Amino acid sequence: LETKATEELAVCSDENSLKAWNTKYFGDRGEIPAALKLVGTLPPAERKGYGQEANRVKVALSTAYESAFGKAKEAALLASLNENPLDITLPGRSPAKGGLHVATRVMREIYSIFSDMGFQIFRSREVEDDQTNFELLNMPAHHPARDMWDTFHTKTPGVLLRTHTSPGQIHVMKEFCPQPIRAVLPGFCYRYEAITPRSEIQFEQVEGLVVGPNVTMTDLKGTITTFARRLFGEERQIRIRSSYFPFTEPSIEVDIDWPKEDPNADRLTKGTGWLEIMGAGMIHPTVLRNGGYDPDQVSGFAFGLGPQRITMLKYGIDDIRQFWANDLRFLEQF
Numbered sequence: 395l396e397t398k399a400t401e402e403l404a405v406c407s408d409e410n411s412l413k414a415w416n417t418k419y420f421g422d423r424g425e426i427p428a429a430l431k432l433v434g435t436l437p438p439a440e441r442k443g444y445g446q447e448a449n450r451v452k453v454a455l456s457t458a459y460e461s462a463f464g465k466a467k468e469a470a471l472l473a474s475l476n477e478n479p480l481d482i483t484l485p486g487r488s489p490a491k492g493g494l495h496v497a498t499r500v501m502r503e504i505y506s507i508f509s510d511m512g513f514q515i516f517r518s519r520e521v522e523d524d525q526t527n528f529e530l531l532n533m534p535a536h537h538p539a540r541d542m543w544d545t546f547h548t549k550t551p552g553v554l555l556r557t558h559t560s561p562g563q564i565h566v567m568k569e570f571c572p573q574p575i576r577a578v579l580p581g582f583c584y585r586y587e588a589i590t591p592r593s594e595i596q597f598e599q600v601e602g603l604v605v606g607p608n609v610t611m612t613d614l615k616g617t618i619t620t621f622a623r624r625l626f627g628e629e630r631q632i633r634i635r636s637s638y639f640p641f642t643e644p645s646i647e648v649d650i651d652w653p654k655e656d657p658n659a660d661r662l663t664k665g666t667g668w669l670e671i672m673g674a675g676m677i678h679p680t681v682l683r684n685g686g687y688d689p690d691q692v693s694g695f696a697f698g699l700g701p702q703r704i705t706m707l708k709y710g711i712d713d714i715r716q717f718w719a720n721d722l723r724f725l726e727q728f
């Protein structure tokens with residue numbers, strides 16, 4: 395049996411004929427199992443010797459088969475490679491997954507916080523006129539407060555890139571007057587400033603605007619506190635300082651405390667423990683009037699915050715230029 399099987403194996407030239415050989419000898423009805431079964435029919439004295447020999451043959455044949463099968467497979471692979479050199483068995487490169495820009499993520503977080511408080515989102519134009527960006531916000535031509543915003547002018551007189559989202563206040567008021575308003579106005583602003591790690595010439599702002607009967611400074615404070623705690627954590631404190639903007643009276647600036655445990659705390663807060671996050675105030679009566687409202691009937695508050703600065707705080711980003719530099723090493727971190 396061994397000789398016959400070995401000879402037959404030797405002439406098997408491919409995987410199919412090898413498999414057929416394997417079935418013939420090792421299959422359920424194969425010759426090896428049949429030979430092994432014979433043990434039971436032998437006289438007891440011969441069983442041991444027969445059994446040992448049968449097992450040796452079984453192991454020898456199966457080893458020979460494995461090696462022949464391995465060689466046949468290799469030969470087949472080699473032949474197919476020669477025939478068709480494209481190796482489709484190489485694992486492919488998976489395409490890089492896209493993701494949302496960190497600025498988009500933080501903007502969405504800000505929207506969801508304000509929409510939970512009942513604010514609508516309102517977009518307005520980035521190319522503005524002088525009237526809406528300045529005049530209607532209580533800054534007539536030559537008003538010294540205009541110097542607070544270095545402006546990109548266009549070649550068309552009176553047309554400029556908005557320096558803040560505040561002109562949006564005028565658009566919303568004109569559109570919704572005389573109804574009460576609760577809206578946030580996100581978008582890009584432009585300033586003709588020196589670019590530094592903290593300042594870009596193009597950056598986002600989110601303006602908040604609330605107009606209605608009996609809107610007070612307390613409402614402003616509550617809204618800002620809720621916002622700061624949802625974005626930065628429940629334990630956050632806010633601090634209000636008096637400030638000046640032509641379109642609000644009184645005007646304030648809002649700081650949040652920064653945890654001393656943060657290794658960057660001193661650098662971020664310049665050692666004061668407080669960090670500015672927005673400008674705000676009660677809407678100036680002139681501005682309400684310019685939007686169509688009667689300041690004797692309604693009051694309102696507004697605020698303007700800078701999402702890039704807030705994102706820098708939240709994630710410890712030390713240079714604002716990273717936002718629009720399109721460097722994947724930065725973008726992929728979020």
Ligand code: FA5
Nearest residue numbers: 558560593594597672673674675696697698699700703
């Ligand atoms: C204003 O622009 C006011 N319009 C804010 C306001 C709105 C006050 C409504 C009262 C009522 P300010 O110039 O401080 O204020 O800018 C507001 C925020 O925009 C800043 O706190 C900062 O976060 C962001 N910001 C200002 N300039 C830049 C800049 N160059 N780069 C990045 N962020 C900036």
